[in-house]
Structures are given as structure tokens and as C-alpha cells.
Amino acid sequence: MLPKISEKLIIKIMAEKKYQNVDLEDVVIRFSGDSGDGMQLTGTLFSETSALVGNDFVTFPDFPAEIRAPQGTVGGVSGFQVHIGHQPVYTPGDYCDVLIAMNPAALKANRRWAKKGAIIIINSDEFTEKNLQRAGYKTLNPIEEDKLEDYNIIFAPINELTKEALKDSDLDQKSILRSKNMFALGICYWMFDRPMEHTIERFEKKFAKVPAVAKANIETLKAGYNYAENIGAFKSTFEVAPSEQQPGKYRSINGNTATAWGLAAAAERAHIQLFCGSYPITPATDILIELTKLRSLGIKALQVEDEIAGICTAIGASFAGSLGVTSTSGPGLALKAEASGLAVITELPLVIIDVQRGGPSTGLPTKTEQADLLQALYGRNGESPMVVLAATTPSDCFYYAFQAAKIALEHMTPVILLTDGFIGNGSEPFRIPKMEDLPEIHPHYADPNDTNYQPYRRDPKTFARYWAKPGIKGLEHRIGGLEKMAITGSVSYVPENHAIMVEERAEKVRRVVEDIPDQEILGDQTGDILMVGWGSTRGHLLTALKTLRKEGKKVGMAQFSYINPLPKNTEDVFKRFKKVIVFEVNTGQFVSYLRSQFGHLDFLQYDKVQGLPFTAIEIVEFVNKMMEE
């Protein structure tokens, strides 16, 4: 059931309607157009400018299916949703207040995401008969066909106006039309009273060598701004007040970049070389891309022949004394299963990143899902326990990637970090940390002067074995994938030894619990319902939590990032509430894991598998329903 547009967002649509300024707490804008229309850039610029004036934001790009569909078709529509607020916002927003549709296909594909009565800005020049047909409209009146009569629709002849604005430009027609997205951006800037300077500067810098392009973009931006003002279209006073944000220096970051940087930061804090062996796969490729850019820090990030080579080169690098890392998505994680078992038995530090996407098999490569959890926990032969973490927002990918590396290096174990397409591609403001404020990392090195080094001697506290880098005299040793004798590490088929080693490997992973924080409860610390989530559902749950508590419900929320081991106080957290509901974007993997651990507790579950994140609304509804039952 579609929510109504925020009643506070009252706008003057056309000249005949009354002009009115209104206060908004937060607003959701969705830019959409053909793949070639530059919607991702438009959205990014809007978000960053908003951040500069002090708003919080969360974005979510909605890429077209991976093949570039023919222009003008629904398959080729690219969307970018941004949620801005002067209070913290936690999600890109369920539905949008403003929808920009650069062509009929964009309208067709995105009208479902517009709140009732939303403002819809339409590039009327593209609404030709041919284009309407291409988009799958059956009539020539998409407004009627889509039942949009109650929406506030602005028909702007953006193509023509762009051409008009650039009539003196030296650029050819095609290049001129390429800046039409800036016209749309200009309209939005005016509507939400954003300054244009930052964007203008950016263009001047970026296109310093092609001033004609810089100029075209800038002129069109201004033309859009002026157009909106001229038609006196509408204007909201969107109050600029970064109230709850911590002071500091900020930047915008998406989850994949944050992940890459978190790993790099960990390597720096551990004084170790970072090696990443990966194979491109949507939506994880950007992690590799970001790491390849950091070569000036001595980071070696390599595209190799396949996923197996990705993890194997990383294991080799770890054996040689680097922090080995490999990044992938679900199908790639499956391919890495066998080799990850080698990391388990050789007890080498290794970080495996899985940016989850819709499955099974190739599934929905550009859509998000949380359905690799059980694969991460159990997808290896034999008893091969591994540490599993999950990041919850784009910016905390940085901290969990850092933490994954820290655990791997200090506990001598492979660690899987789960993120997903939603937070991997989504972005939000990130308070830039100082490196010196990050925790130190102490890789579990062997004493280089040890005259009796034994590769499987363990630290009595953590059960981590000691790491001896090739090149160090006197620590020569051999490891491998066969079961090994405790302490010496030589091959052993002794039955009792196998039992001991299985137990020690498990115990080592369990003891990681000593280095992780207790599970936090947000909202009520005890009460009727605990909403449980893990990973990327945090923003939606938190938004729902706020709503529910405003409604006076006694509700708490626990968002898990430490999956294996679970925090020490986990059971206690569950017991503080009458009911526990586990929310997941899969068919209930975390809840089945929890049930296997806490059989005597009752868990309710709410699942969604549509290749989409939750909406806060559906969460609120479900909690309310459970409240009544």
C-alpha cells in the first residue's frame, strides 16, 4: 500500500496554483532516466551538495539489468534515489517525494516508487509516440494510463530548453543534449534551495581541459535553476540544520569504497602489506577497483584469472607474510569454498569479502539480497569454522573491513565479511577518522629468534598459532591441507589428534568473542518486541524503530554485525523482550542459525526476497501486527 506524500510537502505546481513555502524534515528524490542520461552523476551531485549544506543523506543507485538495453526501454532505465534530512536519515527512503523521469521508460519503471501525490518532473520532449511505445505504454496518455492524475506533474521540455540554453555553444547537438541531466539538477537545486557554486567549481576543475564541456554543464544547470524560478513552479524551504551529526570532517562514501579503504587502513595500522587477489563480479568489482587505485601505498591488488585464483593468490600472499584479501559476490564465494577450507586448516590470516546479490546461481546480479549467510557459515567441506561479520551501512563497511582484518591477523583465521549490493553501492556521509585514532593491530607473529619454532603451537589465550614469514632464518616450516599434528604441524592420521585439532580450530574461532563488543540494543532496553536484523537492514529497522517508539510502543532493536561468534550477551538480549522478530532479506537464514543455537527461545520472522531492501513501512506494519497477536 503506497504511502501518501508527506502532507507538509505542499507545493505549487503550475503558475495557476498558489506559491507556498513549506518546512520539510526530510525528502526523498529519485532521479531516473535512460542509462545514458547520467542519472547516477546527477544524484551524486545533489547528495554531495546537500551534505555540504549540512544535511544527512543516504543514497541508493538502482542500476539497469547488466546489459545495456536498447535506449528508451524499461530494461535500460537507470535510477538513483537520495534521501536527505536535517535529522539523521538511515535509509534511501522507501518511496520518493520527487521523481524525475527523463523519458517514458523511466516513468514506467519508477512510478511505483512515487508517494501518492508526489511531484513528478517529466522531460516532455521525450514523451513522443515512439518512445511511449518503446516503454511499453499502450496509450498516448501515460498519466491516465498510470493513474497519475492526483500527482503533481511538471512537464518540462528539457531537451528544447537545454538546446536553447546552449545555442551559442561550440558543441555538436549530441554533446549538447548530454548535459540535459544538469537541467533537471538545476530544477531540483532551486526547489530545495541548494547552492550551485560547489557543482560549478567541480565542473570547472573536472573539465579544465575541455572548457566547452564545463561551460555547457554549468550553463544548463543554471538554466534549469532559472526555469524553475521563472515558472514559479514550487519551492520548499528545506531547513538546513545538521543537528545530530557529530562535528568533524565528512565525505560521501559508498560501501564498496569504504570496504576497500577499511582493509587498507587495517594494513597500515598493522604495518603489513595488503594483497588483494580478485576477479570482477557485480556488485563487488568496485572493491578491487578502489584497491587498485591505492598502489602508491604499496598495496598490491590484482585481477586474476578466476575466483579460485583470487583466493589462492591471497592465501599465497598470506603465507608469504602479507594480509591476503579476496573480494567477490555469491557465485564467486561458492567457487572459493574449497580453498577457504585450506585457509581454515592452515590457520592463515585471510579476509574474504562477499558483496551479496540476488540468487540462486547468476540470479539477479544487480539486485540486493542477504542470502549468502548460511553459505558463509557452512559452505565448506568438513568441520571448518570461520569468523563471519556483516557490515550494516555504507560507511561502517570501513570499520567492519578494518575489524575483519584485525581479527584475521590477531587470531590467525580466515574471516568472511558480508556486505551486499544495497550498502555496497549506496552512499552516505562518512566522518573521516584520523588514522592514529584507529586501534592498533598486532599480527600474531612468531618470535624471529625462536630456536624451536613450532607452526601449530598456540597462544594459550586466543588459541592463535604463530605466524612465521618466509625469509626469516630459523623459522623454516611446512604447512598444508592434510590434518596436522598439534604443535608440530606435521601430517598426522592419529584419530585422537584429529579430534583435538577440530576442537582447537573451533575453540580459536569461539574465543574471538573476547575481542568483540557486546550486542547493543537500540530503543527500549526491554519491552514487548525486539526487532532483530543483521547487516544492511539497519537503516530500515532503525527508521521503523523511531516510528514505532513515537507511536508509544515498547520496542527495541538489535542489529547484528558479529555473526560467528555471536556476542557474549546475545541470549540475554533476546530474553529481555516478550517477542523477538528477525527481519531478513532472504527466507530466514539468520533466524534458522539463531534457532540452532538458542533452541529454547522463540523467534518470529519476517522475510522478503524481491531483490530489494525492506521498506520501513512494512517493518512498522509487521511489528504492529505482532504486537496485537
Add this chain to the structure above:
Amino acid sequence: MLPKISEKLIIKIMAEKKYQNVDLEDVVIRFSGDSGDGMQLTGTLFSETSALVGNDFVTFPDFPAEIRAPQGTVGGVSGFQVHIGHQPVYTPGDYCDVLIAMNPAALKANRRWAKKGAIIIINSDEFTEKNLQRAGYKTLNPIEEDKLEDYNIIFAPINELTKEALKDSDLDQKSILRSKNMFALGICYWMFDRPMEHTIERFEKKFAKVPAVAKANIETLKAGYNYAENIGAFKSTFEVAPSEQQPGKYRSINGNTATAWGLAAAAERAHIQLFCGSYPITPATDILIELTKLRSLGIKALQVEDEIAGICTAIGASFAGSLGVTSTSGPGLALKAEASGLAVITELPLVIIDVQRGGPSTGLPTKTEQADLLQALYGRNGESPMVVLAATTPSDCFYYAFQAAKIALEHMTPVILLTDGFIGNGSEPFRIPKMEDLPEIHPHYADPNDTNYQPYRRDPKTFARYWAKPGIKGLEHRIGGLEKMAITGSVSYVPENHAIMVEERAEKVRRVVEDIPDQEILGDQTGDILMVGWGSTRGHLLTALKTLRKEGKKVGMAQFSYINPLPKNTEDVFKRFKKVIVFEVNTGQFVSYLRSQFGHLDFLQYDKVQGLPFTAIEIVEFVNKMMEE
């Protein structure tokens, strides 16, 4: 704690001891020697002769670690244990009554398996200083060093006696000594009053072209027999009475052969071509080997370049209309994870056999373990439910392989069948079925005259889609790994459709429950303790069950073969007992799966991870302990 030798097995050891015949219910004999000593053959011959005279038997070969260790070392010892009984026997026996040790290493490696007071037949010619050292003995007196004084030890100069027996042979010394295992067999035949004819015939047939070899084997066999009689060593009257065995024609079969034949039988009953793509891996290789032998039935079994090619060729064959099969062990299953997801989403019939071995990673390749259960259930990206079965004994591998193929073909789904090294290599009598008595199999074919074939239209009852073989005019269609539109199967990114397809794939697997039998309870149908096992632990649990019930305990037993879906009455089965104990050769994978499904029930667990099967004794002890608590 080592059990004492059956008190009924009283034997006369040396001439000075009194000769005595005793009745035995069952007896466990362990043949052991160097890899080159032919112990596997010796054990097999003994088992088969025993079967011919009507005994039941179960065997378990205990191969040396995969590399041939230097002769005479403990690493190179090869063992073969056989348990015979005139009542049904269910396991190869926990400990042995008679141990044959062809050299010091064999004694060293196997003395732990001998019951207190067991008969140990030693080839004294091999107990030289050098050999004792090689075997790791520190003194020249292994009897004292191993504290074997209370055992009944027979020192037989087997090398010398073999040479003596064959002094007229044309064979060279090396070849002559190669038949010394027959001397040991001859001793055993005399001890347990087995006829030699069958074995003699076998040699005559097998070595028809090299009569000298046939003769050498036969002569040595006889010499051993006579030697035992001459020294008047000991003799048990092992009563020959196949009491509980169903009438019929029997053969000896090991689990891997049974698996291969079960698949072939299914293909025959389904009138379909069987295709197997595999890559060698211990202990699964024999399945491929057995299938390659069946080419005269039109079966195509191929060794391909790796495990991924194994499953991919099988998927290709399934797409082309064959029954595709791939066989492997744990590390190979891990490599097949990604492709198995393709079979899930394309809903093609496929059977994946995993003969489990000790893990993680390369682990203990020649040892048994049940630790791939969770991998089989969950080791794929995304929501990818699969049917999982587990065979329980060597001979029922035949039926479960058959059943796996039947489910795959009738329900259009990949099926994983789990067996393990214990039952894969172990053998027992197999009542030969008539092919016509096996159930028919009806692959879920599309109607070749369907003029509107839709690849994802489903059978309303089973939810299986219809299978259209390439080559049939009018059924041309396209499938693939991307999410597909319900019914039409074309690529779809529609959110609601994804949810529907995820659910339909899951529901299809759930509905397999309609075609599987209810879970059977052995022993008491209700009572104090239910012993739960799955797969290959059946024999040990059953043996323990008999013991416990003889002791008057109210104990039942449920051995699961249908893991996903679980039989309909599963919950009811658990509720009939005060306590439920789950026994597994891993650290508790099935129990964690059960807990995730039946959170409100309590499960106790008993695990073992030593690369060895359970002993019935430890099971009895644990149940008794739990009885008291």
C-alpha cells in the same frame, strides 16, 4: 576401555594348552600387513566364503594413508576387518577377536583394535630387528612393549612355510612370497571351518592363463590350513546358520559399487541414458570406476578435467535429456557449489554423490566422517534448496542412489546423496533384486505435442516443471542462470516474480515429502531414549540398540536417510521419547539442523571426530549415562 575377548571364544593356543571347540555367535577378524601384502584380497575372500556358507558379514577396509609409505612402516599398513555372524551383523565390529599381523608395523598399528585376550597370529619371519625398528618399536620384544602378554599369540614362520610349500614351484622367490597371505587365510579357514573349494575355484579361473600362479596360491592356502591343523592350534565351531536372512540370491557389495549400480538401475527403470562426469578423488573414485565398466549398457561415464567440469558436463547431459550424475568427496563438492546452483535455478534433474571423508580441506582423505551435511544443505549462494539424502549401509547405497535418481527425474531437481568412506569402502551381503521388482520411474517429460510449451509451467501437484529434450520439434526453449519469469522462463527482474520463484523452488523441494516414507522407529516405539542417527551410523546404533534392549532399557532408534525434506512424521517421532540423543561423526551438524527446524524440542548430542566410525560400545555407554541423568 578395551572390551575383553568374548569369553565363549576359548582357544587352545599352543600344543600344551587344551584343545577345545566353542560356539560363537559372531566373530571379528582383522587382517593386517604391509600395503603389498594383499590383505584386502585376503579379507574379501574370507568374507565371501563365509557368506557362501550362510553367514552374514560386514567388512571395513582400512587403507593406509594415501602415499605408499616405505615398506614396513606403520604408515604403510593396510588393514581389512570383517565381522561375520550367523545372526545379522550390522557393523564391521568395534574390536577384533582375531588379528593377523603380517609384520611388526601391522601389529603396532592394529593392536589397539584387538579385544583383550584376542588371538594374534604373527608372521614371525618378519619380526626381525630391522623391521621392528622400522615399525617404531623401541625394543626387540613387541609383546612386552605392547603389553600383549595376556593375548593369545601364535608365532607362525609364514615366510618360511610358504617357501617350503612352494619349493617345487617355477616362480621366483619374490613371486612365491607374494602368496604368503594365502597361508594366513588358510589358517583362518581352518580355525573357522570354512571350505576351501570356492577359493580354489576362483584362483583356477582367475589365473587360468598363468597356472603357476594359481597353483602357488592354492598350495599355500592348503599349507596354511594344514599347518593350523597340524599344530593343533585352536578351532572354534562357528555355527553356520543363516537364520534371519531373507531367502534369495546374494552377492557381496561395497557401498561405492552399490551406488554406481543403483544409479544404473534407475536409468534402466526410467528408460533413460545415464551420464556421469567425475574427477577422481578418494574415497569416491570407485563409483566412477564402476560406472565406466558398464558401457555395454550404454552408460557414459567420463573422467573429465576437474570437479567443475564433472558437474557441468552432467548438467549439460541433463539439459540434453540424460540423467546427469557427478560423484565426488567433500573438497570436490565444494568446487561444485557454484554449478549446483545452476541446476537449482534451471530445475534440471541431477544427482550429486558425495562420499564424505575427514576434513576440513584435504584433511584425512582415507578416513571417514559425516561432516559435509551442512555443506550439502547450505553450500550454495542465494536461496538454493536441494534434496539431500543419506545412505545408511553399503548395500542400501543401491536403493538410495536409485531413489535419488527417481526424485531428481520425477521432481526436476538436483539431489545430493551423502555416503562416506565407511560405507563406500565397506561391504556386506546384498540380496540381489530383480529389476522388475524395482519401482518404475517416470521422468517429468513435456508432452512432445505441446504446441504451447512453457519451460517453467509446473505440475500442480509436485511443482515440477516439464522437461523438453533438445531434438524435439516445437519444444525449443531457452533456460539459464538468471532469475526467470514464472511459467515462460524468460529473464525477469520483477521483484514480486523473484519472490514467487524463490518460493516455488522451495515448495517443489518440500513436496518431495509426499513421495518418501515416514520415518521408521526401530526398537521401542516410545520410551525413555530415542537414539537418532543419519547415514552410515546405522550399524553401530543398531548394534547398540540390541544391547540396550537386552539390558531391558526402553530405547528406540531413528536412522534418517531423508534429510531434506525430513519425513512428515519426524516431529512426532521425537515426541514419543523422553530424551532424544543425536549421534554423529562430526561436531553436531544434523542436530543443529534439527534444532533450527524444531526449536521447541530438546536434543542431546554425542559426536565423534576421529576419522573413525563409532563403536557400538561407546554408544551403549553414552545412552546408559543419559538414562541415569
Add this chain to the structure above:
Amino acid sequence: MENKILHQPAEFKSNQEVRWCPGCGDHAVLNALHKAMSELGIPKEKFVVISGIGCSSRTPYYMNTYAFHTIHGRAAAISTGVKIANQDLTVFTVTGDGDALAIGGNHFIHFIRRNLNLNMVLLNNRIYGLTKGQYSPTSEEGKITKTSPYGTIEHPFNPGELVLGAQGKFFARSMDTNIKLQTEIMVEAAQFVGASVIEILQNCVIFNDGAYKNINDKETREDHQIILHHGEKMIFGKNRDKGLVLDGFKLKVVTIGQDGYTMDDILTHDAHCQEPFIHMMLINMAYPDYPTAFGIIRAVKGDSYGVKMDQQTAEIMAKSKIKCMDDVLNSGDTWEVK
């Protein structure tokens, strides 16, 4: 060979919207495939098209035959299963440079070695298209892509060279734009008994536009391409006056009528020659020193796995006493319990 045409090319088109970028070389290859299938005169239902993952690997959806869009890198292995299961089918394996030579490299070399009667169309755009522009195993050294911001430091594979190293029997090459040549090659490849690899130099307009500009520029391409035909002289050039001769252990480009070279000196293409050396040289010819070789460069007879498998099976079936599972179950040692 003249075949009876059963279907027009258009009948091989599926009803799915083709989703490649406008201007992508893949469109032409699809056309050629439809044409070749038509020319082969084989009933539609006997064709199977198998692909991996990539832009190129989308082809199955656009075929009105049996078709299977599988997983990344595994097209060769899955095709192998299809063909062994049913040798009656004519199978085209469509793959990309990443799909076949990066993740699929192992199946690729074994596909060639095994020499089943399969036909691979390898669309080489020297880039990963579908994942939006990372280098591939055929990207030229130094190339700047998303994952090589400072330029790659890897030697590219030359697919034909690898085919020969794996003992390939059939290798051909075409430009994406040359539909006529592609169609010709595809028809011959399908009729050839054994594994054939057809490399198509394919332009990715989005991520690697102009990769083949040097050799396929309209103005100059006749001087930079040589189209080989078995039994014909190796000549090329706008004026058809350039040719290849052997100079010690190297090929040399000469102009007929210059430096004393006459048509007689020009090599005659022998695609059927078992020895791979000249084929290797032809495959390795590269801009700017040489014209790039197109056409069927190598097509030599060899035993096909499939044919051998069938022969062997027939022999075994004829000879063996084991005819059905009852025979198997009752073979060897058995005993009766009464």
C-alpha cells in the same frame, strides 16, 4: 557443400528483445549465426546454443532453438555434456574472451584437446563488457581499464596460439563486421568433425571502442587484413598485389612485381596441413608488420572424441554379455540363501 534450406535466418530469431548496445559487434555475429544455421539446412530443433556469462554470452536468449545461458566460464564443459549425451545435436558454444580464457581457461584447453564435434564462437572484444570494462586475458599490455588504472602488465593470450598449443584442429578468425565471412566459417565449422574455434574480433563500443581500428578501418583495412582460403594464394591489399612468402623461419610481406617477386613465389594456404608451424605463424601475424589473418586458418582431420566414443561403445555392446542391469547384478560371485 550445398544444403537444403529448411528455415530462413529470421526463423532462428527468438522473440526476446536484443539487449546489446546499439553498435555493438555482437549484433552482427548473431546475424551471421542465424544465417549459418539457415544455410546448414539442419532442422531448428537439432541446434543447441550454449554460452557462459558475458555480453556475448547473452546469445542464447536470441535464438529460437534450444539454448542454455549457463554460468561464467563453463560453456565449454556444459557443451561437452550436451554433445556426449546426444551426438545428433549441432552445438554452438558462444563465449567471450573473459568467459573462455580467464575463468574458463581450463575447460577451453580440454575442449580443444578432447576434440568433440563442437563449435565454439569466441567473441573477443579484449575487455570484460558485461561487468563494465575491466581488462581481459586478451587486452593489450599497458591498457588502462577500471582494474588497471596504471595500465596492465600482462602479456595477452593470442587465442589461436593457445588453441594450437592445446593441439587444436580447427581455428578460424573473422572481423565482427564481416558477416559473410563469419557465416561461411560457421557453416564450415559445423560441418567439420571435431572441435572448432572461431575467433571473432568484436568491437565493444562502450568499453573498448576502436580496439580493432588499426586493422578494420574502412580506408585501409584491405591492406591490414588477409583473408585466407584453403588452396588459394595468400594475397591481400587494396590492389590484391601484396602477398606472403616464406623467408627462412619467418613470413614476409612482399609486393608482387616488386623486388622480383611473382605470384608463383606467394604461399598457397594449406589449412589441412597437420604440421602447425605455418598456421602458428599466420595466427601470430600482427599489426603493423603484417596483415591480420582471417578465414579458416587451420582445419585438419583428427579423431573426434565423440566418434571414438560411439565406436567404442558399439564394439563393447556387441561383445559384452552384460546387456541389462539384471546381468550386472547377477555377475560375479553370488550365493543363494534358502
Add this chain to the structure above:
Amino acid sequence: MENKILHQPAEFKSNQEVRWCPGCGDHAVLNALHKAMSELGIPKEKFVVISGIGCSSRTPYYMNTYAFHTIHGRAAAISTGVKIANQDLTVFTVTGDGDALAIGGNHFIHFIRRNLNLNMVLLNNRIYGLTKGQYSPTSEEGKITKTSPYGTIEHPFNPGELVLGAQGKFFARSMDTNIKLQTEIMVEAAQFVGASVIEILQNCVIFNDGAYKNINDKETREDHQIILHHGEKMIFGKNRDKGLVLDGFKLKVVTIGQDGYTMDDILTHDAHCQEPFIHMMLINMAYPDYPTAFGIIRAVKGDSYGVKMDQQTAEIMAKSKIKCMDDVLNSGDTWEVK
């Protein structure tokens, strides 16, 4: 090159019991490796030995260096990671014909193409030893093994040919029994900058005994083996009177002094020649028509991935303003919240 010897060969032996079958060719290779390491004059701790799985792949346990027995088929990939992480290390990758060419085929060809400074010792016994006797990608056609009861129907790979197809720069071959030659080759391979592949024809006494009897029989082996040395004439034979000459596009065996052939006609081995054609012919020479070629067949200079990586990194580090993570975090657009 003379190196200062730091350790005797025996110092490279680990304390683990060697578990190969008596008579297995692997023993000799292990000896040669110990010797080569000694001769290289590199400190023990700078050596790393990486293997996959197989009998041959057990080697790491017998080395008193850093060593890693990994998983089946992945030795090449894991070695790549080791070397890129630390180019100071001298890495030997020990593998078998199954490990390298069946399951590991993809990493094998990319290992070669990438041309890191790594040294692969490929023990080719034309069988799977460890899993007890199944055919491998190098088993001769028709071979009866456990998984080919009716004989295989696959053409074997010739590893050297595949190396060349993947643009290999260094390929050498030795018999297992020829410890001297192996040692020599291993030393040169380690000193060669780039990926080297050393194929050892290794006898598996248990599952494929006599696989190389034809060419390695004591009586006749001098007539069936030719040991090549760069810059030397290609002669062989008991009496050193046989040699190789070029006959059109083929090599031909001649007897010096017969049919008018003199020493001058005999080819001189040029391992450094970039063109692969003669190397390919030498690699392909097979019993009974030709002697089998041993020694370093090809060793041509090429850019090594590792060297290029280091150069590139050094340049980037010198040029870039981004020196540490604080720089990265603060790069690009930022804003202040007060």
C-alpha cells in the same frame, strides 16, 4: 654462473620420512632439487616450495625450507601470491601432470602468460599416482587404466606445446633418472627471470611402470634421447654421430658422414630465439621417429610481471601525492560539520 655454496644438499632435507614407493622417480627429483638449491647459493630461508596434491606434490614435506602443500591444482595460483607478496623469495612450484594440467590447467596457462619469476617442476608420470592409477591429461591414447577399462579416447597434451601456446619463455625437460641434468636445469631456471617450466619424465613404478621405457632403456637410450645445450650442435646417439637438420618444415634425423651430411649441416641449438617454431618442433619430437629432446629447449628473455609490477609501483609511489591512508581518506570532496 658460480654461486657461493651456503648449505650442503643434505641441509635441505627435512626430518620427515620420505613416503614415496621405493623406486619411484620422485626420489631422484627431490635429490636434484636439494642439489640445485645448494648450488644456487641462496640462504635456505629464502626458498619456498609450493605444491598441489598428488604423489609428486608431497615434496614440500621433504624440504627443510619454507614449504606449503596446498590443494589440488592450485599450486601455480598460490605460488603467484607468494611471489608477488615477496619477490625476494626463490619459489619452486612442484606439481604433477594431473595437478598442473587437469584440475590446474587454468592456473597453469595463466602462470605462464603472466611470466612471474617462478619455477615450476612438473613431474609427468602420465598417470594419477596418488589416487591409484587413473589416466591423466598426458596419458597416451588407448591407455587402459582404472577409469578407462576400454582404453582412453583422448589425445594427450604435450606440456611443452601447451607452454608455448601460452607464450612460455622457458621450457626444459629431463628424465627423472638424470639427476645431473635436472640439477643443471633447476639452477638455470631459478636464475632465469620469468616463469620456467621444467617437465620431468617420471616413472611411477606402481601404476605406470615403464611409461618411458622406450626412450630411457639403458641399452638404447642414447639413441632415443637428445640433450640440447644452447649454442651447441644438436647431436646424439651412442656414437654421437646422429644429428638434426632442417628439411623444409620438418626436422630430420641424419647420420653424420652418411648421405653427405657433415657436422656443418647439423642445427645448432638456440634456446634464446624468440620465434617459437623450432622449439615447438623440438618439443614435439617423439619416439620412434625422433629422439626425445631434453635440456633447456627454450629460454627467451621477456618482461617479468614481477619486475614490471615493482617498477610500476616505484613510479607510482614517487609520483603520487597519496602517501598514507590519511591522505586517501581526505582526498576528493569533503566538508566540515561544526
